[in-house]
Amino acid sequence: MVSYLIFLLVVGGIYALLAQSLCLAWGVTGLVNLGLAGFFAIGAYASATLTKWGGVPVPLGLVAALVAGAVAGFVVCVSTLRLRDDYLAIVTLGFAEAVRVIASNEIWLTGGTDGISGIPAGMPRDWGQRFHIISLVIVTILLGLVWLALRRLVASPWGRALRAVREDQIVAAVAGKRVTRLKAEAFAIACAIAALAGALYGHYTSYIAPEIFQPLITIYVFLAVTAGGNGRPTGAAIGAYILIAFLEATRFAAEIVPGVSAVQAAALREASVGIALILLLRFRQRGLFPELNQKAPA
Amino acid sequence: MIEALLQALINGVIAGTILAVPALGFTAIFAVLNYPNFAIGALATVGAYAGWVGNTVFGLPMLGALPLAFGVAGLAGLAVQSLAVKPLEASGALMMAIASLAAGLVLENILRFGFGNDLRGFELPLLRDWRIGEFRIGPQQLENFGLALACMALLWAFLRFSRTGRAMRAVADNRDLALLRGVDPVRVALVTVIVGAGLAGMGGMLVGLDTSVDPLTGTRLVLSIFAAAVLGGLGSIPGAVAGAIAIGMAEELSVIVFNPAYRLVVGFVVILIVLTLRPAGLFGTRAS
Amino acid sequence: MTIMTRRTALIASASLLAMPSLARAQGAPIHLGTLTPLTGAGGPYGPVMANCVKSVITEVNGVGGVLGRQVQLTSEDDQTNPEAGLRAARKLIDIDRVAAIMGTWASSVTTAVAPLCWENKTFLTTVSGADSITALPHNGWLIRTQPNTTLQGRKFGEYAVELGGKKMFFMAPQTPFTQSQLANMKPPIEAAGGSIELLIYDAAKPSLRTEVDQAMRARPDIIILGGYTPDTTVLLRDIFRAGYRGKLLAYAYSVNQQMIGSLPHDVTEGIYTLAPSPAQGSGGFDRVKRIVGNDNPDPYTCQIYDQVNLVLMAMAVGNDATGQGIHDNIRRVSQGGGDKVDNVMDGLRAIAAGKKVDYDGASGPCDFTDAGDITDCKFRYDQVRGGQQTLIRIA
Numbered sequence: 006m007v008s009y010l011i012f013l014l015v016v017g018g019i020y021a022l023l024a025q026s027l028c029l030a031w032g033v034t035g036l037v038n039l040g041l042a043g044f045f046a047i048g049a050y051a052s053a054t055l056t057k058w059g060g061v062p063v064p065l066g067l068v069a070a071l072v073a074g075a076v077a078g079f080v081v082c083v084s085t086l087r088l089r090d091d092y093l094a095i096v097t098l099g100f101a102e103a104v105r106v107i108a109s110n111e112i113w114l115t116g117g118t119d120g121i122s123g124i125p126a127g128m129p130r131d132w133g134q135r136f137h138i139i140s141l142v143i144v145t146i147l148l149g150l151v152w153l154a155l156r157r158l159v160a161s162p163w164g165r166a167l168r169a170v171r172e173d174q175i176v177a178a179v180a181g182k183r184v185t186r187l188k189a190e191a192f193a194i195a196c197a198i199a200a201l202a203g204a205l206y207g208h209y210t211s212y213i214a215p216e217i218f219q220p221l222i223t224i225y226v227f228l229a230v231t232a233g234g235n236g237r238p239t240g241a242a243i244g245a246y247i248l249i250a251f252l253e254a255t256r257f258a259a260e261i262v263p264g265v266s267a268v269q270a271a272a273l274r275e276a277s278v279g280i281a282l283i284l285l286l287r288f289r290q291r292g293l294f295p296e297l298n299q300k301a302p303a
Numbered sequence: 304m305i306e307a308l309l310q311a312l313i314n315g316v317i318a319g320t321i322l323a324v325p326a327l328g329f330t331a332i333f334a335v336l337n338y339p340n341f342a343i344g345a346l347a348t349v350g351a352y353a354g355w356v357g358n359t360v361f362g363l364p365m366l367g368a369l370p371l372a373f374g375v376a377g378l379a380g381l382a383v384q385s386l387a388v389k390p391l392e393a394s395g396a397l398m399m400a401i402a403s404l405a406a407g408l409v410l411e412n413i414l415r416f417g418f419g420n421d422l423r424g425f426e427l428p429l430l431r432d433w434r435i436g437e438f439r440i441g442p443q444q445l446e447n448f449g450l451a452l453a454c455m456a457l458l459w460a461f462l463r464f465s466r467t468g469r470a471m472r473a474v475a476d477n478r479d480l481a482l483l484r485g486v487d488p489v490r491v492a493l494v495t496v497i498v499g500a501g502l503a504g505m506g507g508m509l510v511g512l513d514t515s516v517d518p519l520t521g522t523r524l525v526l527s528i529f530a531a532a533v534l535g536g537l538g539s540i541p542g543a544v545a546g547a548i549a550i551g552m553a554e555e556l557s558v559i560v561f562n563p564a565y566r567l568v569v570g571f572v573v574i575l576i577v578l579t580l581r582p583a584g585l586f587g588t589r590a591s
Numbered sequence: 592m593t594i595m596t597r598r599t600a601l602i603a604s605a606s607l608l609a610m611p612s613l614a615r616a617q618g619a620p621i622h623l624g625t626l627t628p629l630t631g632a633g634g635p636y637g638p639v640m641a642n643c644v645k646s647v648i649t650e651v652n653g654v655g656g657v658l659g660r661q662v663q664l665t666s667e668d669d670q671t672n673p674e675a676g677l678r679a680a681r682k683l684i685d686i687d688r689v690a691a692i693m694g695t696w697a698s699s700v701t702t703a704v705a706p707l708c709w710e711n712k713t714f715l716t717t718v719s720g721a722d723s724i725t726a727l728p729h730n731g732w733l734i735r736t737q738p739n740t741t742l743q744g745r746k747f748g749e750y751a752v753e754l755g756g757k758k759m760f761f762m763a764p765q766t767p768f769t770q771s772q773l774a775n776m777k778p779p780i781e782a783a784g785g786s787i788e789l790l791i792y793d794a795a796k797p798s799l800r801t802e803v804d805q806a807m808r809a810r811p812d813i814i815i816l817g818g819y820t821p822d823t824t825v826l827l828r829d830i831f832r833a834g835y836r837g838k839l840l841a842y843a844y845s846v847n848q849q850m851i852g853s854l855p856h857d858v859t860e861g862i863y864t865l866a867p868s869p870a871q872g873s874g875g876f877d878r879v880k881r882i883v884g885n886d887n888p889d890p891y892t893c894q895i896y897d898q899v900n901l902v903l904m905a906m907a908v909g910n911d912a913t914g915q916g917i918h919d920n921i922r923r924v925s926q927g928g929g930d931k932v933d934n935v936m937d938g939l940r941a942i943a944a945g946k947k948v949d950y951d952g953a954s955g956p957c958d959f960t961d962a963g964d965i966t967d968c969k970f971r972y973d974q975v976r977g978g979q980q981t982l983i984r985i986a
Contacts, residue, residue, distance in 0.1 A: 008711075009685030016678065037397045039341075039404070084579040091339045091396055092537075092578060095529050098341075099571035102526050109765045110564045110791070119723055119767045120673075122702050133710070210677060211706055214699035217674045219631075224408060227401055256667070256682060268638040271629035271668040272415035279408035283387045286402050290394060307804065314800040321797075412630075420634030422821060424853030432832045441832045510797045514825045515853055517635070523795040558792075558801040564765055566793040 011137045013249050015209055018144035021245035022202035023226045025151050025238055030195035032235030032296075033159055034188060035090060035171030040081065040097030041199055041226055043104040046218035047077045048200025049207040050108060050115055053124045056208070063127035067204050074200020078193040086185045086192075101220060108215040120214025124207045140209050147205065148242065151198055155238040167191050221275075225252070228282045234292025244292065251281065306437045311555040317444045319531075319551020320451045321513075325506030325524060326531040326543040327458060332499035334475035334538035336492055338396040342383050342407035343503050343528060345414075347521030350376035350504020351511035352414055355423050365427070365512070369450065372508035373501035379410060380500020381493070407522075415518040423516040447509050454505055455544060458498070462540065467494050475538060527554065530570035534577050536584025545585050549573075620663040621656070621912040623648070623902065624689035625895070626679055626704065631671030632794075633696045635820050635849070639883055640694050640718075640895045641666040646882050647899045651935055657907050665689065669696070673703035680704040684711045690914045691716060691902045694895040698724060698767040701733075708732055714917040716898035718891045721767035725962040731918055734901075734963040736894035736954050738867050740768040744775025746865060746970050747815060747840065751776070752783040754838055754863065756813035759787040760806045762826060763817025764794035772817060787815075794822040803829040816841040820850050831858045838863065843973060847889040848980065856978045864980065866890040867955045868971030871985045875900075875933040875953035887973075887980045890954060897952030900935040901925055904950065907942045924948050926958035926966075 023041060030036045038044075051073035052066035061069070081100050085092040108115045115121070130136055158164050169177040170184050178184045207213045225248055233244020255277050259270035285292075325347050332340045340346075353375035357368035387406040391398040432439040462468040470491045473481035482488060507521045514520070531550045535542025550570060557569045577584060625644050627637030648664045656662050665687045669676035676695070683689045684707065691714040695701040698721035705724070708715040709732035717724065717735045720743065725735060738746075751759050759780055763769045773789050780787050788809055792802045803826070806814060814830065816823050816839065823845040830839070843866030851859050867890060869875055879888045879896045901921055906912045909920030924938065929947030932938040941948045950957055955968035973980040 006685055009681050012681045012685075013678075031397075035397070037400065084575055085582075088578065088582050089396075091400060092533070092582070094397065094400055095339060095533060096571075096574055096578065099526055099529065099567075099574050103568045103571040106565060106567050106793075110562070112770070117767070117770075118699065118765055119721060120699050120702060122723070122727065130706070130710075206674075210703065212673065212699075212703045214673055214702070216632075216672055216697060216699045217703075219672055221408075221670070221672070222674070224404060227404075231401075253678070253682065256679070260665070266419075266638065267641045267666045267668070268419050268629045268634070269416050271670075272412040274668070275630060275670075276409045276412035276416070279405040279412070282405035283402055283409070286394075286398060286405075287387075287390045290391075290398070307808065310804055311801045314798070314804070318798050318800075415630065415634075420630070420638060421849055422635060422824060422853050424824070427855075429828060429831055429855045429858055431834050434834070439833065443832070513828065514797050515821065517821060519632075519634075519821075524797065554796070555801040558805060562791070563802050563805075564791045564793050566796055 017246040017249040021242040024229045024241035024245040026195045026198040028241035034167045034191040037094040040101035041223040042218040043101030044196045044199035045203040048203030049213045052204035053207040070200045070204035071197045075193040075197040078196025082192040122212045234294035236296030240294030315552030315555035319548035323544045323547035325503040326547045328499040328502030330532045330543040335495040338399040341404035344521040344525035345407035345410035346500045346503040347507025349379045351507035351516045354508035372504040376504020377497035377501035384496040536586045539586040542586030620661045622689045624683035625666045627694040628671040629668035633671040676700035693898045713914040718894045740771040744772045748776035748779035757785045760811035761815045813838045848887040859975045862975045867968045879953045893953035904938040
C-alpha cells in the first residue's frame with residue numbers, strides 16, 4: 006500500500022510538471038499545446054540516450070532534456086505564432102504523432118519500438134523502498150523549483166505581458182509588447198518543462214518506448230490543469246495529483262460496477278476522463294484555484 | 304518506375320477523394336462555428352458503425368447505409384455540440400476545441416462499450432481490380448470514389464441552392480454581415496454541425512468499407528484530415544477537397560520515394576511547410 | 592535527518608500493513624491478476640484473454656480452490672501503454688497483492704512492468720514475443736509462452752522454403768520483433784537459394800494499395816504478413832484486389848477466426864498460418880475452444896490459458912501461494928516427466944494424490960529454459976479453406 010502511494014506520488018509529481026508546462030503555455034499565455042506527449046517524449050529520449058549510451062551523468066541528462074525541449078518547442082511554434090491560435094493546436098497534435106513515428110523507426114537513435122530499458126537512475130535500483138523515497142524527494146524538489154520559478158515569472162512584468170497577450174493580442178501589440186517573441190519564449194520554456202518531466206519519467210521507471218507517449222497523456226494533463234485552475238501554477242500542480250487520484254479511483258470503481266465485462270469497464274474508465282473534462286470546463290472552468298485578480302506591481 | 308509513380312498517383316487521388324469527405328465536415332464546422340472540432344475522428348467512427356449496423360443487421364445496400372451513417376453521425380455531432388461545446392462559446396475557440404477533444408474520447412468509448420474492440424466487416428463482395436495496360440484500378444475504389452464525389456456534389460448543391468446553405472456560406476464569409484442581414488445564427492450553426500458531423504460519418508463509413516470497423520477507425524484518419532484542411536485553407540470548402548487529394552497523393556508517393564512507415568510525418572511536414580510559407584492554404588483567405 | 596525519520600516511519604507502517612498478509616495463511620483468498628490490453632492497439636486480443644482466465648478460475652473455485660483457498664482474480668487494463676500498464680501493475684502488486692501477473696501482451700508493457708515484478712517478488716507470465724524480454728535480468732521471475740522471435744522467424748523461413756518459394760516478400764509494421772523476425776527468416780531462405788525483401792508499412796493507414804504495388808513489383812512467390820489483425824485485414828483486401836495469385840503466410844494470431852469472419856472467403860482462401868502448438872490430440876486446445884466458444888481460439892488465448900493453469904498448479908505443488916512459491920515450483924509442474932495433464936483440475940487431483948505432473952497445454956508442451964523461454968515447441972500449420980482454419984499438420 007505504502008509503495009503504491011509513493012509510486013503514485015512520484016508519477017503525480019511528473020504529471021504535475023507536465024501541468025506546470027501546460028499552465029504556462031495555455032493558462033498564462035493562451036497557447037494550446039496538444040502535443041504535450043511529444044515534448045514529454047523528446048525529453049525522455051534526450052536524457053535516456055545520453056545517460057545510457059553516452060555515459061553522461063543523470064543531472065546533465067536532465068539539462069540536455071531541458072535544452073532539447075526548448076529547441077523543439079521553438080521550432081514547432083515558430084511557424085504558427087503569427088496565425089490564429091488554433092493552428093498551433095493542430096501543429097502540435099501532428100508533432101506528437103510525428104515524434105512517435107520517428108521514435109519507432111529510427112532504431113539506431115532510439116532503440117525503435119523495443120524502447121530503451123535499463124536507463125540509469127543515478128542511484129542503485131535495488132535499494133528497494135529507499136530508491137522510491139529518494140526519487141519522490143527529487144521529483145518533488147524539482148517540481149517545487151519549477152513551481153517557484155513559474156510563480157515568480159507569472160508575477161513578473163514578463164508574466165503580465167504574457168497575460169496581456171492572452172487577453173488581447175492586438176491591444177498588447179499596440180501597447181508595445183513584442184507579441185510573437187513573448188509567445189515563442191513562453192512556449193519554449195513550457196516545452197522545456199514538459200521535456201524535464203519526460204527525462205524524470207525515464208530515469209525513475211528505467212524504461213521508455215514510443216507507445217508510452219500517446220495522445221491520451223495530453224488529454225490527462227488538460228484534465229489536470231482544468232481541474233486545478235489553468236492560470237495558476239499551484240492549481241495546475243494540485244490538479245495533477247487530483248488527476249492521478251481520479252485515474253486510480255476509477256480503477257477501483259470499475260471493479261464494483263456489476264454486470265459489465267472487462268472491456269466495458271475499461272471503456273467506462275476512459276469515458277469518465279472525457280466526461281470529467283467536459284463537466285469541469287462547463288461548470289468549473291476556473292478550477293479549484295482560480296486565477297486571482299492581479300496585484301499592483303510591487 | 305514512371306508507371307509506379309503514376310499508379311501511386313491514381314491510388315492517391317482515390318484515397319484523397321475519400322479523405323475529402325470528412326475533411327469537408329471538419330472545415331465546414333470550422334468555417335461556420337469558428338473552432339476546430341477534434342471530435343471529427345470519433346464522429347467518423349460513429350458513422351462507420353452506423354453504416355455497418357445498417358448493412359449487416361438491416362441488410363441495407365451501400366446507398367441505403369450511407370444516409371444512415373450521415374444521420375447517426377450528424378446526431379452524435381449535434382449531441383457533442385450542444386452538450387460539450389456550445390456552453391463554452393463565451394470562452395473562445397480553444398476551449399471549444401478542447402471540449403470537442405474530450406467529447407471524442409467519450410464517443411469512442413461509448414462505441415467500445417457497445418460493440419467491444421472486435422473488427423467488423425461490411426457484407427460486401429470484394430472484386431479484383433481491373434487492369435488497364437500497366438495500371439490497375441478497383442471497381443470498389445471507383446464506387447467509393449463515385450460515392451465520395453456524390454457526397455461532395457450534394458454538399459455543393461446544398462450550399463449553392465438551398466436557403467440554409469446560402470446562409471451557412473454567408474456566416475462563413477462574414478459573420479457580422481450575415482447577422483445584420485437577418486440570418487438566424489442558431490439555425491445555421493445547428494445545420495452546419497449536423498452536416499459537418501454527417502460528412503465525417505460518411506467518410507468514416509467509406510473508409511470502413513475498404514478496411515474494417517473498430518473503435519479507432521476514425522481516429523487513425525485524424526491527422527490526415529487536419530493536414531488536408533490546413534493545406535486547403537482552414538474553412539475553405541473547395542480547399543478541403545483539393546487539400547485532401549493533395550495529401551492523398553503525397554501519402555502514396557511517400558511510399559515509393561521515401562519510407563512507407565513515415566506517412567504520418569508526411570502530413571505533419573505538409574502542415575508545417577504550408578503554415579510557414581502560405582498560412583492561408585491553397586484556397587483560404589483568413590488565417591490570422 | 593528528517594528524511595531519515597520519515598523513511599523509518601514509512602517502513603514501519605509498511606510492515607504493519609504487511610502483517611495481515613502473514614495472518615491470512617488459511618482460508619483467505621489467493622490473489623492473481625491479469626494485465627492485458629482492453630483498449631488501444633491490443634484491444635482486439637486482451638478481452639478474450641481476460642475472460643479465459645476468469646473461466647478457469649471459476650472452475651477451480653467451484654471445486655474448492657487451491658490449497659483450500661478460493662482464488663480471486665483482478666483484471667486490469669494496460670491500455671496497450673507502458674505508462675498505464677505500470678500504474679496498473681503497481682496497483683495489482685501493492686493493493687491486490689497478487690502472486691502473479693499474467694498475460695502482458697505488448698513487448699513494451701512487459702519490459703516496463705518486469706522490473707517491478709521481480710523487485711516485488713511477483714511472478715510474471717507474458718505472451719510478448721520480442722527477444723529482448725527474456726534477456727532482462729529477471730532471475731527467473733518471468734516466463735513467456737510465446738516462442739521468441741528467433742524460433743518463430745526460423746520456422747517461418749523454413750516453411751516458406753517448403754511451400755516452394757524462391758522470392759519472398761515480408762510486409763510488416765514496425766514492431767519490436769520485425770527486424771529480428773527478418774534476420775531469422777533469412778538463413779533458411781538463403782540456404783535454399785531464395786531471397787527475401789522487407790517493406791515496413793504504417794499500420795494506421797486506411798489503404799495499403801501502393802505498398803502492395805511495391806510488393807507486386809518484386810514478383811514474389813510468397814508474401815509473408817507480419818502485422819496484427821486490423822492492419823493485416825487492410826493488407827489482405829489490397830493484396831486480393833491487386834490480383835496476387837501467389838501464396839500468403841501469416842501469424843495465426845493476426846489471421847484469426849475473427850478476421851476470417853469479417854472478410855469474404857475469396858480473400859482469405861488459401862492463407863497459410865503458423866502458431867505454437869501442443870502435440871496432436873492434446874486436450875488443452877479443445878478446452879480453450881470450449882471456453883471461448885470458437886473452433887480456432889487465437890494463440891494468445893491458448894497461452895494465457897496455459898499460464899493460469901501452470902501458476903495454480905505451481906502453488907499447489909509447492910504448498911505456497913506466493914510469488915516466490917510460483918517462482919520456485921513452476922518448473923516442477925511444467926516439465927521433467929510425470930503424469931501428463933492438460934488442465935488444472937486434473938493437475939490438482941494428481942498433485943493431491945502425490946503424483947508428479949508434467950503439463951502439456953493448449954499452446955505447446957510449456958517446458959521452460961532458465962531464462963524463461965519455451966525450450967521447444969511444435970507448430971500448428973493451418974490453411975484457411977472455405978472460411979475455416981484447417982489443420983495441415985502439427986510438427
